[in-house]
Amino acid sequence: MVTIPNTGAIPINSHLPPKEQVITAPTTGALVLIRSPFYDCLDTFGTFPTQYIARPPEGFVNGYIKFAWGKDPQPGMITAEILPNGETVPMDLSPPIDSSNTPPMPAIPPYAALTPLVTDVGVKLETSPSPTNIADFTPSGMDYSGFSTPSLDSQGSSPISSNSIITYQNYQNCQNNPQMLPPQFGYQAKVDNRMDRRFWQFYIKNWCPGRSVLKKTNLWLTDFASMHEREGVRAAMQSLAGVYIFDYVPSPKISRRVNDLFRIAENRMTELLNDPEAAGDERKAQELITITTLLSMQDIVLTERRALKPDHPRWLLGFLEAENALQRIDPGTRFWNPDNIQMDSLRIAQSIMVGRAVILAQPLTPLISPQQLDPQKEASRFGWLLYGTEKEMYEIHGGCGFSKKLLHVVSQITYCAARLQQEPESPITPMTIQFLLDELQDMRQWSSESRSWDMAKKGDQTIVWVQQQPDGFTINTSADMTEVTAETWRIAVIVYLQCRGLRLPRYHPEVIANLDSLARCIRVMPTSGSNFTAQAPLFPVFLLGLLATVPMHKEVSRKWFSSVVRTPVRSSVPPLFEVLQRIWTWIDSDLPLDNKITPESVSERNHWWETLVSLVHDKEPETLCLT
Structure with missing residues (x-):
């Protein structure tokens, strides 16, 4: 196999040139492997100067991502308020920000492994014992083979499973001795290591809320996260989240895992690009488009790794690939x-x-x-x-x-x-x-x-x-x-x-x-x-x-x-x-x-x-x- 490099002029105001196809080498007859625009990024995260971002003095980050570093009254415990519509909203217990222009944003600490419990005032989300520094999280630390990522409701949030709701009578019976649910209860696709759990939760609870004020059409949560059962999509999400976490806690363990997850996503994208069935298979095309969008987004925010001229921007090449995939499954051509x-x-x-x-x-x-x-x-x-x-x-x-x-x-x-x-x-x-x-x-x-x-x-x-x-x-x-x-x-x-x-x-x-x-x-x-x-x-x-x-x-x-x-x-x-x-x-x-x-x-x-x-x-x- 050989790789077709991303060379030649790419007219941004036109379609991507028709080089995205598996062809046969004229001398050997071997298939030429089409690689994604992100192939040259494999194993590069952590090798360039990092944008280390110091922890804010007030403990809050309330911009394009939303989380709090503040201390809780009880270690490993935060409370959540149940709204009339059943949505669970975390109540931040950190010290308030001393600013009239920037009110504190209710947020879940980014590295909590959450399991629901019920109390008379609402729901408490109790964390399992974990180190305070994410750099101490290792894939081999504990056996999380039963853990799975959360399923999403029609609004795209990750509510506590309806099966975990305890009636008032049951609550009275177990008030003095509440029973914890197994970590995998109410979840779907398996995630086999602890660090991946933290990446996933950061994506869901801290990155997605910073995407849009519109909850119903926050596509990163309502549409993309619902595809988490597909390994390539989930790996792309987790890799993206790991990039942000690394900014605050730079660690070789984190960068290695980000690179591993990026490789999984890029390999799946390459596999789909070379799959002749993907052109007409809507499910595979949707997977390709979602992975490509997530990897392109990572290239956008990794500003220090962007391609410079005369090379073409990877994020744009990725989106042009996705445009071609959208065109191939365009319903307008079939009706x-x-x-x-x-x-x-x-x-x-x-x-x-x-x-x-x-x-x-x-x-x-x-x-x-x-x-x-x-x-x-x-x-x-x-x-x-x-x-x-x-x-x-x-x-x-x-x-x-x-x-x-x-x-x-x-x-x-x-x-x-x-x-x-x-x-x-x-x-x-x-x-x-x-x-x-x-x-x-x-x-x-x-x-x-x-x-x-x-x-x-x-x-x-x-x-x-x-x-x-x-x-x-x-x-x-x-x-x-x-x-x-x-x-x-x-x-x-x-x-x-x-x-x-x-x-x-x-x-x-x-x-x-x-x-x-x-x-x-x-x-x-x-x-x-x-x-x-x-x-x-x-x-x-x-x-x-x-x-x-x-x-x-x-x-x-x-x-x-x-x-x-x-x-x-x-x-x-x-x-x-x-x-x-x-x-x-x-x-x-x-x-x-x-x-x-x-x-x-x-x-x-x-x-x-x-x-x-x-x-x-x-x-x-x-x-x-x-x-």
């Missing part, structure tokens, strides 16, 4: 009427995650050349985002913080910009761009966790509510955070359309007006706390700073980035903030504000955005990750 296609939540989640990564890589990458552009092919790309009713297409999803319809519009803007470059005199493309602009200006997005579709259609745009808030106001509910985040994205997409589609300069009054609305939305958003998650609008904040010609706009962007990076947690934000600060040093000189009159015809206007993209591409060492 006469796409309007009647119904997709399950996993398919929707995968479509959004893959589409989000690939589509949001396009705004700051060069357009596909006029010679290579296939209008029919590119116009239909990402069509799998549009299946469902109008109501379903405009629903805000926790995987991206806005609707899949809005995500599809971003791809259409990029396509129109490429078509305008290919046929500058055609009147069709400017008309299409104007149609997209009208749609964006009237767009209403909704979430069942904030307001209904009917209320959204009848109500004002969310920006109206934002403009009514007093100076210094900060969002303090998940419902408001959901709606303002989606509105921030809508306005940012309008700005992107104006600048790249309509070629309006960044100092144009209409662009500045929308940037002002964008700044207003960003100013009311928290940058840490229970309502701050990865659902936060990273690209809109970056766009505000990138296009700012008004000092206040740049300051709003700077303040958001500065505040977010202060939280001691790994993320893709710090390198993007560094990029933005470097751009500020040259954009006004290399792309000056000429204040010339804007021509009436779009084709006659200066396509300055492409000059900006070219400058960023030449000056930055890697492809920007805007997610």
Whole structure:
């Protein structure tokens, strides 16, 4: 077997070249093994300079992950409150954070092995004896062969099994001598060592809550974690969690286990890439897409290990592989009427995650050349985002913080910009761009966790509510955070359309007006706390700073980035903030504000955005990750 290296130009604004196939070597007749984009990462974790993150003084990390280091009144014991809907919410017993802006986030200590007990005040989650330092956890320490990972309910949480509920009478009988359940009770897939348990629990209890304020569509928990019975998927999740734990407790034992789990996931991905049945087998394709998404996410957050130019970013190559898999099992190719296609939540989640990564890589990458552009092919790309009713297409999803319809519009803007470059005199493309602009200006997005579709259609745009808030106001509910985040994205997409589609300069009054609305939305958003998650609008904040010609706009962007990076947690934000600060040093000189009159015809206007993209591409060492 030989390995096909990841070489050659990969047009980000086009499909992955058709090299993803098993071929026969011309001389030996042996099959050529297709390797995943992550093959060269095997056994490399822990070999590069680590981003060791010191424990925060107040004991809380309340940003893109959520956990507490605080001490409990009784060692190994934390309490949990039972809500009316039956959900179990951990009650943090650590000292409160001395900050009015960052309330303490209820969190489970990240390395607890949990077994349920019942008391008269609720549920206590008792931990088995364990060392306080995760570096002391070893795979051979105790026999956990019976342990399994938790099954998930329809909302994606990991509640205590209904079989473990003790009636009031039984409780009275065992009050003085409660009986502990076996560790594997109410669980499914087996996990054979102690460290893997800790990784899994960190993923479920600490990483997933930092992904989205929307519980029903937090796909990392509701959809991906439900696939934990598949070893490759589970290993990818555990490896990802181990990366974060290593930041706080760097240990050779942890790094070795992260590498072992990464190898399991990568080997399974390679196996699926070389499986001829995977192309038409929806179950295998879904497994491939999920593993690829998780490994791509790990490549995104492992910023110190990202591939630099001329190599292509592994995270993007991974998502392009996933896009190909989605296309192969596209239900639209098998049904006469796409309007009647119904997709399950996993398919929707995968479509959004893959589409989000690939589509949001396009705004700051060069357009596909006029010679290579296939209008029919590119116009239909990402069509799998549009299946469902109008109501379903405009629903805000926790995987991206806005609707899949809005995500599809971003791809259409990029396509129109490429078509305008290919046929500058055609009147069709400017008309299409104007149609997209009208749609964006009237767009209403909704979430069942904030307001209904009917209320959204009848109500004002969310920006109206934002403009009514007093100076210094900060969002303090998940419902408001959901709606303002989606509105921030809508306005940012309008700005992107104006600048790249309509070629309006960044100092144009209409662009500045929308940037002002964008700044207003960003100013009311928290940058840490229970309502701050990865659902936060990273690209809109970056766009505000990138296009700012008004000092206040740049300051709003700077303040958001500065505040977010202060939280001691790994993320893709710090390198993007560094990029933005470097751009500020040259954009006004290399792309000056000429204040010339804007021509009436779009084709006659200066396509300055492409000059900006070219400058960023030449000056930055890697492809920007805007997610």
